[in-house]
Amino acid sequence: MKSNTLTRDAASPVILPPEKTLLDMLYYMKLTRELEFRIERKLYRQGKIVGGVYVGRGQEAIAVGSCVDLRRDDVVCPSHRDMGAYLIRGMSLRTILAQYMARKTGATRGKDGNMHMGDLSKGLIAFVSMLGDNVPVATGIALSFKTRGQDRVTLCFFGDGATSRGDWHEGINMASVFKVPVVFICNNNQYAYSTPLERQMAVENIADRAEAYGLPGEIVDGNDILAVWDAATRAIQRARAGGGPTLIECKTFRMTGHSAHDDAGYVPPELFEFWEERDPISRFERFLMDRGFIDKSGIDELQRRINHEIDEAIQIAEKDPFPEPEDCLKDVYY
Amino acid sequence: MKSNTLTRDAASPVILPPEKTLLDMLYYMKLTRELEFRIERKLYRQGKIVGGVYVGRGQEAIAVGSCVDLRRDDVVCPSHRDMGAYLIRGMSLRTILAQYMARKTGATRGKDGNMHMGDLSKGLIAFVSMLGDNVPVATGIALSFKTRGQDRVTLCFFGDGATSRGDWHEGINMASVFKVPVVFICNNNQYAYSTPLERQMAVENIADRAEAYGLPGEIVDGNDILAVWDAATRAIQRARAGGGPTLIECKTFRMTGHSAHDDAGYVPPELFEFWEERDPISRFERFLMDRGFIDKSGIDELQRRINHEIDEAIQIAEKDPFPEPEDCLKDVYY
Amino acid sequence: MPLTTYVEAIRQGIWEEMEKDERVFVLGEDVGIYGGAFKVTAGMLERFGEWRVIDTPISESGIVGTAIGAALMGMRPVAEMQFADFISCAFDQITNFAAKCRYRWGAGVPIVVRGPSGGGVHGGPFHSQNPEMYFVHTPGLKVVCPATAYDAKGLIKAAIRDPDPVIYFEHKFLYRRVKEELPSDDFVVPIGKAAIRRNGTDITVITYGAMIYIALEAAKELEKEGIDLHVLDLRSLLPFDNEAVLESVKKTNKVILLHEDTQIGGFAGELAAVISEQAFEYLDGPIRRITAPNTPVPYSPPLEEFFLPKVSDVVRVARELYAY
Amino acid sequence: MPLTTYVEAIRQGIWEEMEKDERVFVLGEDVGIYGGAFKVTAGMLERFGEWRVIDTPISESGIVGTAIGAALMGMRPVAEMQFADFISCAFDQITNFAAKCRYRWGAGVPIVVRGPSGGGVHGGPFHSQNPEMYFVHTPGLKVVCPATAYDAKGLIKAAIRDPDPVIYFEHKFLYRRVKEELPSDDFVVPIGKAAIRRNGTDITVITYGAMIYIALEAAKELEKEGIDLHVLDLRSLLPFDNEAVLESVKKTNKVILLHEDTQIGGFAGELAAVISEQAFEYLDGPIRRITAPNTPVPYSPPLEEFFLPKVSDVVRVARELYAY
Numbered sequence A, B: 001m002k003s004n005t006l007t008r009d010a011a012s013p014v015i016l017p018p019e020k021t022l023l024d025m026l027y028y029m030k031l032t033r034e035l036e037f038r039i040e041r042k043l044y045r046q047g048k049i050v051g052g053v054y055v056g057r058g059q060e061a062i063a064v065g066s067c068v069d070l071r072r073d074d075v076v077c078p079s080h081r082d083m084g085a086y087l088i089r090g091m092s093l094r095t096i097l098a099q100y101m102a103r104k105t106g107a108t109r110g111k112d113g114n115m116h117m118g119d120l121s122k123g124l125i126a127f128v129s130m131l132g133d134n135v136p137v138a139t140g141i142a143l144s145f146k147t148r149g150q151d152r153v154t155l156c157f158f159g160d161g162a163t164s165r166g167d168w169h170e171g172i173n174m175a176s177v178f179k180v181p182v183v184f185i186c187n188n189n190q191y192a193y194s195t196p197l198e199r200q201m202a203v204e205n206i207a208d209r210a211e212a213y214g215l216p217g218e219i220v221d222g223n224d225i226l227a228v229w230d231a232a233t234r235a236i237q238r239a240r241a242g243g244g245p246t247l248i249e250c251k252t253f254r255m256t257g258h259s260a261h262d263d264a265g266y267v268p269p270e271l272f273e274f275w276e277e278r279d280p281i282s283r284f285e286r287f288l289m290d291r292g293f294i295d296k297s298g299i300d301e302l303q304r305r306i307n308h309e310i311d312e313a314i315q316i317a318e319k320d321p322f323p324e325p326e327d328c329l330k331d332v333y334y
Numbered sequence C, D: 001m002p003l004t005t006y007v008e009a010i011r012q013g014i015w016e017e018m019e020k021d022e023r024v025f026v027l028g029e030d031v032g033i034y035g036g037a038f039k040v041t042a043g044m045l046e047r048f049g050e051w052r053v054i055d056t057p058i059s060e061s062g063i064v065g066t067a068i069g070a071a072l073m074g075m076r077p078v079a080e081m082q083f084a085d086f087i088s089c090a091f092d093q094i095t096n097f098a099a100k101c102r103y104r105w106g107a108g109v110p111i112v113v114r115g116p117s118g119g120g121v122h123g124g125p126f127h128s129q130n131p132e133m134y135f136v137h138t139p140g141l142k143v144v145c146p147a148t149a150y151d152a153k154g155l156i157k158a159a160i161r162d163p164d165p166v167i168y169f170e171h172k173f174l175y176r177r178v179k180e181e182l183p184s185d186d187f188v189v190p191i192g193k194a195a196i197r198r199n200g201t202d203i204t205v206i207t208y209g210a211m212i213y214i215a216l217e218a219a220k221e222l223e224k225e226g227i228d229l230h231v232l233d234l235r236s237l238l239p240f241d242n243e244a245v246l247e248s249v250k251k252t253n254k255v256i257l258l259h260e261d262t263q264i265g266g267f268a269g270e271l272a273a274v275i276s277e278q279a280f281e282y283l284d285g286p287i288r289r290i291t292a293p294n295t296p297v298p299y300s301p302p303l304e305e306f307f308l309p310k311v312s313d314v315v316r317v318a319r320e321l322y323a324y
Ligand SMILES: Cc1ncc(C[n+]2csc(CCOP(=O)(O)OP(=O)(O)O)c2C)c(N)n1
Pocket: A081, A129, A130, A131, A158, A159, A160, A161, A162, A163, A165, A187, A189, A190, A191, A192, A193, A254, D029, D058, D060, D082, D086, D089
């Protein structure tokens, strides 16, 4: 490791989360996987999705592991591969599916598409396409917690590629100077679209950048939900206690193309094979079975439940109305 | 030191530059000092300067020490406290003074003011006010050297405050990824206008940021011209040899207000006293006298020569014409 | 009662809102201990403390992004750009994040981004810009350009209370040159309402910012020759007072559009389109523009004087139009 | 001869300039191995190598700044914005560094910044923008918006050869929908010259980009009722062909200004000002604008369809104007 930043490699968790949390983790990861599968491989191909589709297959542990223990009044700033965050924060399947199908009942009432969803009542901030823009915004959210003496935290998500943006730099630096309660979570899936990490930066780890800002940087196996949970839990506690921001790098891999129309021909196939073996969901299922938290039939049952929930939501969302044309003019201002 | 970046503290130079260079260094530092003195304390107060004035008093060793050995075809991107760079690159006193007095004979023919001077034939790039914008530009200059197989280098100057800008981040990162021949030189004078370093960043040194980009960071005493020269020389050689960029942090202090109308009341007076004792010019004069390169009368003689050159240039520049009003419309396009 | 300068009016406006509403805070470069490069925030650090008067790193985009985040959480941030020119560095956060939140997902972003704009002080290309049109062209934002101390105070208060992002351009040439007696009560100037600065019958001059003084001076000169100017100060550009524009044109039937900003893509174009579409039949002469030319703002006094619209320009064009 | 698509025309134009002039190189996100998100640079990496086809980090401002530096050293960089919307992140470098170098210190910055703009593909607020006016309002830049494959090729070549910074907006809706036979010789389309797309006598429609097809379709419909549209394609917005605009207005005496960009501060305003000042006496009716409304670009098909100017809008307004 090239740096002496304090907590660099996450310890394996000493304390496991309670059983309910463990099962929630499994549920939300599997729900994410299935939902995105339906969106990308079914609905998109059936022409029912409007616009582009970006999924986080293989990266489900990151959003789920870091968000599962948040409080209601915490705030999450997801990015485009963090479906789990929306689900955990309580955005309904129907709202999400309607969003992807550009319906009036979607999270943005048809105004914006796919993952660009937000809901202040659920502590969910809708990101903009401009990568990294959510970093100073998350800093501002956390600043408002600090100046009002609230012990809330905010989680801010982005990919490896976004860390090259100027806004990322400005936002992280300000968070560290102001020492505000924000946890920055990078999904380092080693590609930005077709561009591999070494063409984006001359350092090995995103966490190597933390030192430049005087905040702790930590590297975790992003495909190990317990490792993510552990690192996030400690960073969240630190933030809540006034200890300032943390940067957590989750090593992972994008198990798809950049978007539904990209076949990822530029990715060496071995990489997919290597990471397929480290799939966060099957790994976690094995762990839970080994420890006796669930058995094979329980997993099948869970999958059936998820399928059913999604089936139902799709049926409803498909019947949901499109917005009225004139809605175009609404809500530019208060 | 918080980091393990390779060459962190500049060694005292093993080889001294040749005598001519030593005397050039003294000349240009003293010329800078006197010229800025005249501009800030005489001409400005006489109402002859148009617009604002920013000087680099106490920081003369940085531009002079790093630029003195450049080749004709190298390129310099100065910032607002690097008068020495303009002088060494051969911009005439009259051109500079005419610039400050907004005359047609100034470096920008009255189009822009004060330090915003450029001359491609002298390898001088005019900076824009937006701090940090010259960093990606310097990267592009160096990129063009690399892609054409030229062994030229570019030097890029900025202050501690500018390193908080997004453009700084993007430019440094790209320089390191592309491994282009640029040397980034930060004058860390510990203030950005009224804002002390600890309000700008949560790290102690600007050089601490280098590691985040995978380039060497080096800290030198910016008030010791030989230390600056030594570090710059090594970094320039490295760059010319294809070794990529370097970040050099020159610790120094701004011995004035931010600009001519700022009394720097926010700076603890002890700081001025502390740094006055480390004045780069008197230190270097003592060194040269100790080593027998010059004596007191030689220094006095040099000062007289400088005064005379400036007197003459002022006389000419004061008689130089203002631009014609209609010149306003010229040169927007080719 | 004492006279209040334009710059002091802005300071008072922010101060009063901070006293009244603890969600209001200011952030920016050198706004704290230094009180701002132009002293708009002088004394606030001492009064409100370092978490309501926040000195930031040099990160315009970060400053605006931070303001957006705080605003989403219910705060009312007032972000300073040390010079309005540097708002270019925050362009993306303003136009893509702040401007579009409400439309996209119903989230209000009640931020104010303010800073000194305009020329006349030999600030050169990077300390004299009039960046208003970059933001006027961005639905979701509001843009105001006060010209008097009263409006400066009333509009900064309205901007702070506004539920949407407001870009507030204060003209640095007016900071200490313009003063007036201000009422002691808590007044606001509504965003989107123009003000008639001079009632006249012959020709309407529609303008804003420092240029209203050029128009008024020209009016004085023209009065001697019997040409009676009507001077409309827009005060807000987005939204602007469409009705007041049409009314004034319908009254005088001749119109001069005057602004300090460069010509191409300037606000005069928008006004010309509105007038030539909605008041076409009332026009008794061509719509005349008087603006800065299409160049950056030059530095040297003779160049800058050439660049800025002048009283003599208005007088000349008004005479031509009168004779038309 | 085979038909060349609009997107292929751009690719050919860049390719040919790279073959001919080794100072020309491209840089941007995913332009190398991937050949660009829309394949504008496909095959170039293989042909020209990694130092003339440079994959960059996600750093729009850095990309443009890098291009500026290389251009100052005599190179001819062509920088891609993956979507034109992201040019917001490079706004400062473009408007303050690139645009002002020549004016300030006589240094040319021959860069091209290009990217896909425009709606119609349900891209939503951040993949459908028409950011041209932010740059049209910046003296020192040139802005072009080709509508045909011929112009796409001719203008990208002109842009690359231009000694000043050129912002080149290609309309993504046209990429594969528009094709034509292209001459095999080395042609350029001069920046600043409009093209008459249809000669007509009753009403002039001045437009650019994808909207010329809307105008032409409307013309076909109106023909049936005996209304004869004259369609002028500006091609360049900065500089624009003032003369062609005036000529066409003087010929038809009635004018519709049509663009896909939102209304307030849009290019139609500039045109309205020019026409109502310089061709006032020729106008036989109000100047009518047909533009997108003042909102972000919405995502859902019914909303986006409402947003975009339609053939029926042109038909309706033309009828009204004809009857005026
Ligand atoms: C400022 C900006 N530039 C370019 C893009 C286009 N774009 C969308 S996603 C993407 C790659 C993002 O890579 P990374 O941040 O690593 O996230 P990942 O997709 O790998 O999760 C790019 C280039 C964008 N959205 N924003």
